[in-house]
Amino acid sequence: MGYSLCVDEEEPKHLATNSGMKALRLWAESLSVKAYYNFRHLMEYAWTGDVGAAAEEVTTALRVSPPEDKHVIETAKGLEKILTEAKSAVLVSITNGMS
Numbered sequence: 001m002g003y004s005l006c007v008d009e010e011e012p013k014h015l016a017t018n019s020g021m022k023a024l025r026l027w028a029e030s031l032s033v034k035a036y037y038n039f040r041h042l043m044e045y046a047w048t049g050d051v052g053a054a055a056e057e058v059t060t061a062l063r064v065s066p067p068e069d070k071h072v073i074e075t076a077k078g079l080e081k082i083l084t085e086a087k088s089a090v091l092v093s094i095t096n097g098m099s
Contacts, residue, residue: 001017001018001096001097002014002015002016002017002018002020002021002096003015003016003017003018003020003021003094003095003096004094004095004096004097005079005082005083005092005093005094006092006093006094006095007051007082007086007089007091007092008086008089008090008091008092012095012097013082015075015078015079015082015094016075016078018096020071020072020075021075021094023067023069023071023072023075024043024072024075024076024079025043025044027067027069027072027076028040028043028044028061029043029044030065031061031065035057035060036057036060036061037053037057038050038053038054038057039054039057039058039061041054042054042092042094046093046094046095047091047092047093047094048091048092048093049090049091051083051086051087051088051089051090051091051092052087052088054083054092055080055083055084055086055087058076058079058080058083059080059084061076062076062077062080
C-alpha cells in the first residue's frame, strides 16, 4: 500500500510508501507555514488548488531546508517533478486508494 498523487482527472501517479509519506509529512510540518503554505496545505489536507505555487515551494524547501533523510529527499523530488509537470492543473490531491 502507498500513496499516489491525482492530477485533475488523470491516472494517479505513485508518490510514496506509507512510511515514506509519513516521513515526507513530518518534514513538511517542520517548515514555516507562511513560507510554504501551499505545500503544507497539500501535506495536511491532501489537496491543493494552487499547484504551481506548491511546486515552487517544494523546490525552494529542497534548496533552503532539505530533509536530512535521503529517502525523504527522493520522495520530495518525486513530488516536485509531478507538481512541476502539472503546474497548470486545476487540482492535485493525494490518495491512498482507499477513499
